[in-house]
Amino acid sequence: MRDILEIQRQLMPDFLEVMKKRYTVLHHIMVSGSIGRRTLALSLDMTERVLRGEIDFLKSHGLIEIEASGMSVSEVGRQLLERMEPLIKEVFGLTDLEEQIRSAFNLKQVVIVAGDADHSSFTKRELGLAGAAVLRKNVTNDDIIAVTGGSTMAGIASQLVTSAPLKGSWFVPARGGLGESVEMQANTIASEMAKKTGGQYRLLHVPDDLGEEAYQSLMQEASIKEIIDFVRKCRIVVHGIGDAMIMAKRRKVDLETTANLQQAGALAEAFGYYFDRSGAVVHKMPTLGLQLEDIQRTEIVIGVAGGKSKGEAIASVLRFGHEDILVTDEAAANEIIKHF
């Protein structure tokens, strides 16, 4: 069943919206017993005319009966509602979750795909697909898009296809090398995205673990500086979110820092910053590229991460308060709600 809905969501995204709407109307009529058009419109927060369209449809298909005293569901409609119950639970589940999280963290948009990326590689693909779709929808012309590394971001890259606005865009790594394996480094992902979409890219080649003086001298380098300025002009940031300790380990952070992180209660990592439960920054990786203030003024910040194990981490980053769009999966979404 879920697969059918997924297919339909992919082939006709509006479809499920209409289904939700019709169901809501029908269901509301049933609950109300007998109700009038205007009253119903008010209660459903629809305009009278739109509701009327639905009413006409439902009536013409014999799902409701209309009398002078108001509308009521017909026997056929009642049976339909009953049969729909499990289906609607499925359809609504995710969209309800989306709306809950969206309003809880004051986001612009939340997209949830079904499943758990921790256990299902299919869900991972879905996550990549959804991320790619969100990116495609938000990009306009000649945008600069900063991306981070990680397997989720790689998943997005693999699902991207070309489109007119994407073709003129620039893909850049959000920050310098952060010690991941090559195929998951931001540089690699930026270039792959550019390749997939027909867009352009610029890379930021800086070694990890810079000492203060090396850092300063690199910043003096005109070519490096020029690229960093370019990166900081980005309109869109797409980034993954990780568990703080796992990320620290993967990046081979030294023991002392790891201890500090642990003590500070670091839970999550995103674009090189570590966040505690309350969303406060407790540590920063010393590398070039986008800084916190850049994130804050970036027009569209898109976070993509899934899997039950990442739920808490995602909640932390959301609490940080500068995300605009979140793409996640069902398992993580349920965790996020728990940690609200």
Place this chain on the structure above:
Amino acid sequence: MRDILEIQRQLMPDFLEVMKKRYTVLHHIMVSGSIGRRTLALSLDMTERVLRGEIDFLKSHGLIEIEASGMSVSEVGRQLLERMEPLIKEVFGLTDLEEQIRSAFNLKQVVIVAGDADHSSFTKRELGLAGAAVLRKNVTNDDIIAVTGGSTMAGIASQLVTSAPLKGSWFVPARGGLGESVEMQANTIASEMAKKTGGQYRLLHVPDDLGEEAYQSLMQEASIKEIIDFVRKCRIVVHGIGDAMIMAKRRKVDLETTANLQQAGALAEAFGYYFDRSGAVVHKMPTLGLQLEDIQRTEIVIGVAGGKSKGEAIASVLRFGHEDILVTDEAAANEIIKHF
């Protein structure tokens, strides 16, 4: 799965059409490998602009890739097509069948519901629902609608609901009493339909098994004559279709006539006439009401019958050649095709 599609078919009939269309387009692109818009439009019998709308959609959702040399399905699209296969088989199965039967017997419209009315009472309900929907769609204002008896017709009556044009309509029995049990007699059904829709009705009370002189004297009766003339002015006929032998038995036809029927190869019964395999009339029940010539000039003749066991009978009546719309179920439809 089938249930989900049934629900959706009921709640949003257009969307399955959209699904079919999008699938067809996508599938065709895959089969063609790389193809241009105009060529594709020609091959799919769509206008260029409409196809373009679909193309834009498919592209914006990353299901196809567009290059200067033409369009091709993306990896994502390919996966979607693969996943859709069983789904589409289900969705298309019926509509394909519909079209096959429609063109085979030169009908105006064929509606097929899923299942087998012989075995599933749910399919029987669906059949009634579909019949009611077809009737509702075809009725205009103040129509005279002649109906026959039978359990299928009773099913339609039970699913009818009121609507503006139906309210002004007249329901009449197509022919006089044909020896069924009361709740399945045409008279009963006509009055129930009127009750359900808010329409009006007139009944035709004539005894069964009329002798020739009684027949003649009844015809002289002004009130009877008046009603019969009224019935014959009908614009719409809705009738069931039965197996000849079963109907003969149910109506307690005498042994001699039964033997005659058998010898003449009677297969099907509809509105009091018996048809053989080729669709020729081999017997006629002696009662008042609509005659064959009336059926022939009636604007809309709607036949409703389902169940595998009735397939052959339905095919016979269709071959008779004066049906306009057929409402049946999947099992019967498959039989009908076999007997073409």
Place this chain on the structure above:
DNA sequence: AACCGATGGGACATAAAACGTCCTAGCAGC
């Protein structure tokens, strides 16, 4: 190398559908 045909994409007027808004007659319960 030049040409031809098919390609995607842009543009625009028009038809059609969706929509917001207001009005009216009628029925139900008080």
Place this chain on the structure above:
DNA sequence: GCTGCTAGGACGTTTTATGTCCCATCGGTT
């Protein structure tokens, strides 16, 4: 009989879908 609902009609406006061209471009063929 009055009040507050009800459904349904009407109409102008806005948005969307559609038919119909045109054009620059790319690929393959001559």
